[in-house]
Each structure stands twice: as structure tokens, then as C-alpha cells.
Amino acid sequence: MDKEKSVLVTGGAGYIGSHIVLACLNAGYRVVVIDRDEKACKHLQKCLSRRKKIKIFNADIENDVYLSGIFENESVGAIVHCAADISVPESIENPVKYYYNNTSKSIKLLEKAKKYGISKFVFSCTAAVYGEPPEHVGNSIPETHPCRPINAYGESKLMFETILKRHSEVNPNFKYASLRYFNVAGSDIDNKVQDIHWRSKGNIIPKILANVIDGRGEFKIFGTDYDTADGSCIRDYIHPTDLAKAHLLCIEKDVTGVFNLGTNRGTSVWEIVKEVVSVTSSEIDVTHSKRRKGDPKILVANPTRFTKETGWEPAYNISEIIRTAYKAYRKVK
Secondary structure, eight states: OOTTSEEEEETTTSHHHHHHHHHHHHTTOEEEEEESOHHHHHHHHHHTTTOSSEEEEESOTTOHHHHHHHHHHSOEEEEEEOOOOOOHHHHHHOHHHHIIIIIIHHHHHHHHHHHTTOOEEEEEEEGGGGOSOOGGGOSSBOTTSOOOOOSHHHHHHHHHHHHHHHHHHHOTTOEEEEEEEOEEOOOOTTOSSOOTTGGGOOSHHHHHHHHHHTTOOEEEEEOSOSSSSSSSOEEOEEOHHHHHHHHHHHHHHTOOEEEEESOSOOEEHHHHHHHHHHHHTOOOEEEEEOOOTTOOSEEOBOOHHHHHHHOOOOOOOHHHHHHHHHHHHHHOO
């Protein structure tokens, strides 16, 4: 893409979005951010105050005035769509909110893209589209695995992915990439951007590090009797900088299609605990609890398709993920 054009990043002040913004700026692109979170927008502005090629708009993507103004004035060449609600428990309790924010508003964005001739679209999707893989699925999930989401979060994302596919079939100039993330954790190695809402996240790494930072030192493991080497469930953790690099490749190489993004390596809950102890030099009091409903024993991505398409490979291991998260969390605690 012409670097005189701008990359529009929706939800660009959020956790993953801010890393994508940073990657695009580092690559020399102009970046326009639209994000409804006022606090996150102010934080991103502060973090990137010395950067000249960025504009940040605090608005919702359904705000027709802001969105039309951006497309009319900012010479947008590509859209990276990260704006979404992402809480699985909330999506179960309030599904309509997720279909509206994640699907309906995305359709409005796509309609604007069509109106203003934006033909390059990168969609922030999720591994939640797969639902609960059966036991026989194997050690890693390819893109060909059936999509059977079990909550409104995964379903709302899958709905829009399907819409992008149908839209591209009747608009040959429109190119999209849908990137299905697995477990995202860690932070920019230089600590230039941070997730200011990390404390509200239900993911294992922010939860266990919050306990360490607050001096509580206790951590509950849900399920220690899985059929795995140490009895705890296994997940694939990927660093947001590796994700951001993948998005950048989609923009630069005109990548199209649906792709998993992960490391193809699983880390157990017990391994996370041990690594946190090592990185933070802290003691953690671990308590055991029953398995949570809907927690598969293994969820690992098979990112081979994207690697073959682009040459992309994740650079950060689990130790670096925890180390960078710990550094960032202490800065914005």
C-alpha cells in the first residue's frame, strides 16, 4: 500500500489495536485511530505524542459524522478492524449487545468502506469461532476445522467474517483477511504502549500478575485432572507484537483469506504459574478448583497457512510474553 495513504485502525486505542498502530507507524504509514474509549484514546495520545503521522478520534464507529469525515479527509488506503466487545461471560448474559456492537456496527463500517472505495480490509477475528473442539481434534486446530461457536462473542465475529466473504464474492476488487487469534498476552518490548484495562481482564496472565503486583500471591487453577502431562489445561499464547506484524503483512502483501494466528505451541496452566514465579521472583499460593464448563483440555493454533502465505513466524516465547506483561502492568497499575 502507498505509504502516503492512511491505515484506519478501529479500536486502535485498545490492547491489540495500539500494538497494530505502533507497528504501522514504525513501518512509515500514516495512521488514523477511531476508538470510543476516551481514557484509552488519551493514554495512546500520551504514549505516542512525539509521532507526527497519527490522528486519534474518540468516537464510536457507528458515528456517521466522524466516520464520513475520516474517509473524506484522511485518504484511507486500508482498514484494520479491531473495534469489538470481547468478554465471553458478558456475551452469554447479554447476547444482543454483542450482535449489535460486533456484527451490526461492522456492517455499517463495511458499507462506508464500499462507499469510499476502500478495497483492503483486515478483520480482527477470534479462535472463539471454533467453539469447543472434540477430544479427537488433535494437538492443533487448522482453519478447516468446523466453526461451531458456543457464545455470542464467537458467533458475532463469525457472522461478520461470513459477511466479508460474501461481500468479496460480488466485489472482486475488495480484498479481506480475517485473522483468528488465540490467547493474546504480553506487551510491547519497549513499553511504548500498554493495556490500561488489564486489571479487568479475565485471562490467566493478567489475573495471576495482578495477584503478584498486589502482593496477594494466591491463584486458583480450574481443573487439575485433565488428560495432560501435568493435569492442567493447555493454551496457545501469542504476543501482540507478533499479531501486529501479521496485520502489517496483510496490508503490505495484499494477503486475503482466513488465517489462524498462534504459535503452534501449547503452554499449560502449571507452566504459566512456574514461569510467573521465575520472572517475578515471587511466591504464589496455588489453590485447586473444579473444571469450568466449556474449558477444553487443549486449544492450540495451527498457523501454517499464514506462515506459508507470508513467511510470518512468531518471535516471542512464553517467558518474554510474561516478562513484557509484567513490565507494562507495573507501569499502569
